[in-house]
Amino acid sequence: MTLRHLRHRHSALWLAALAHRLSGLALAVFLPLHFLTLGLAIRGEAPLESFLRWSDQPLVKLAESALIFLLMLHMFGGLRLLVIENLSWRDGQKQAATIVAGVSAAIAFFLLARMF
Amino acid sequence: MSLWRGGEKGRYETYKVPLRENQTVLDVVTFVQRHLDPTLSYRFACRVGMCGSCAMTVNGRPRWTCRTHVSRVATRGQLEIGPLENLPVIKDLTTDMRPFFEKWQQAKGAFVPSQTRGDEIERIRPDSPARIAADAAIECINCAICYAACDTVRWNSDYLGPAALNRAWTLVNDVRDGATSERLQAVAASGGCHACHSHQSCQELCPQQLNPTASIAGLKRRTMWAYLKGEI
Ligand code: SF4
Ligand code: SF4
Ligand code: FES
Numbered sequence: 001m002t003l004r005h006l007r008h009r010h011s012a013l014w015l016a017a018l019a020h021r022l023s024g025l026a027l028a029v030f031l032p033l034h035f036l037t038l039g040l041a042i043r044g045e046a047p048l049e050s051f052l053r054w055s056d057q058p059l060v061k062l063a064e065s066a067l068i069f070l071l072m073l074h075m076f077g078g079l080r081l082l083v084i085e086n087l088s089w090r091d092g093q094k095q096a097a098t099i100v101a102g103v104s105a106a107i108a109f110f111l112l113a114r115m116f
Numbered sequence: 117m118s119l120w121r122g123g124e125k126g127r128y129e130t131y132k133v134p135l136r137e138n139q140t141v142l143d144v145v146t147f148v149q150r151h152l153d154p155t156l157s158y159r160f161a162c163r164v165g166m167c168g169s170c171a172m173t174v175n176g177r178p179r180w181t182c183r184t185h186v187s188r189v190a191t192r193g194q195l196e197i198g199p200l201e202n203l204p205v206i207k208d209l210t211t212d213m214r215p216f217f218e219k220w221q222q223a224k225g226a227f228v229p230s231q232t233r234g235d236e237i238e239r240i241r242p243d244s245p246a247r248i249a250a251d252a253a254i255e256c257i258n259c260a261i262c263y264a265a266c267d268t269v270r271w272n273s274d275y276l277g278p279a280a281l282n283r284a285w286t287l288v289n290d291v292r293d294g295a296t297s298e299r300l301q302a303v304a305a306s307g308g309c310h311a312c313h314s315h316q317s318c319q320e321l322c323p324q325q326l327n328p329t330a331s332i333a334g335l336k337r338r339t340m341w342a343y344l345k346g347e348i
Contacts, residue, residue, distance in 0.1 A: 005176070005201075006176075007177055008176055008177035008178070008265065008317075008321065009267075009317070011316075011317075013317075013320065014315060014316075014317060014320075017313060017314075084314050084329070084333055085314060085336050086337065089327070089333065089334075093316060
């Protein structure tokens with residue numbers, strides 16, 4: 001795909017599909033790391049403790065809320081697709097996709113604010 | 117303006133054409149062929165948005181060129197016109213539409229009568245839900261703009277594509293048709309309706325303002341129920 005191809009690929013819905021794909025990939029990469037962390041808890045308190053201390057840094061917190069954003073985006077975006085495919089058609093999908101992004105950002109931002 | 121010349125491995129070549137009030141993209145392509153280079157190949161027939169043969173990629177976006185005004189799409193007096201994407205290029209602006217139409221056949225896009233000419237003409241209420249669904253999708257002009265715009269077609273050469281599936285949906289809703297279960301089987305197979313990602317690029321760019329995404333979603337539901345009921 002070249003820049004030429006991107007010229008009709010910038011509508012809200014195309015971007016929503018792209019965001020859905022990328023957030024899915026990012027979550028697939030994140031999940032093993034998440035389980036690794038949970039595994040630390042099984043191995044004893046010390047490794048988990050040191051991990052938790054590491055995760056207390058601002059940059060890590062920022063990354064965590066970005067992950068939450070991706071998770072929400074993927075979940076609500078997936079719900080939007082399920083509605084399209086399983087219920088009768090409703091217009092306003094662009095608005096729906098924008099709301100999905102907005103609500104996801106709001107939730108991630110709320111959690112970020114609470115972490116500090 | 118620059119026009120794609122040659123086959124699959126061609127290149128864009130530049131031409132100067134007069135800027136006139138009220139001209140379509142098809143008009144300027146025709147100007148090049150009539151006045152600058154008679155070897156230019158392109159397709160058109162009706163020039164009024166009915167036959168679906170004039171679709172090309174105009175400034176990166178698939179469009180029906182006979183109904184697209186230059187003034188609406190030219191950027192800084194420039195146009196770049198190429199053949200439709202997702203189809204093999206024959207020469208210049210003409211693509212080989214065979215894969216597109218073969219997929220209509222694969223999706224069982226031909227009407228299969230369930231009665232004979234000796235039977236009474238069937239009465240169909242225009243306000244019945246099935247007819248409303250069929251009517252909403254029926255005005256396709258086979259221009260392949262949706263097919264050229266669809267990323268799933270690009271990724272998966274077996275995918276039947278928005279237009280063929282949209283056609284299948286109109287027939288599934290046609291009570292006179294006698295091949296519903298074969299058709300549902302055909303569109304539920306690999307490369308059928310379930311391959312669609314509901315991107316809606318097809319709906320966004322269809323010049324007839326049809327909504328193939330909605331038709332395909334309808335097929336997804338219909339095939340799922342037919343499968344659960346053991347009909348396919
Ligand atoms: S909604 Fe389906 S058919 Fe339409 S462009 Fe997207 S993937 Fe293709
Ligand atoms: S569905 Fe629309 S874009 Fe696709 S072939 Fe038919 S008229 Fe053209
Ligand atoms: S020439 Fe027939 S649709 Fe454009």
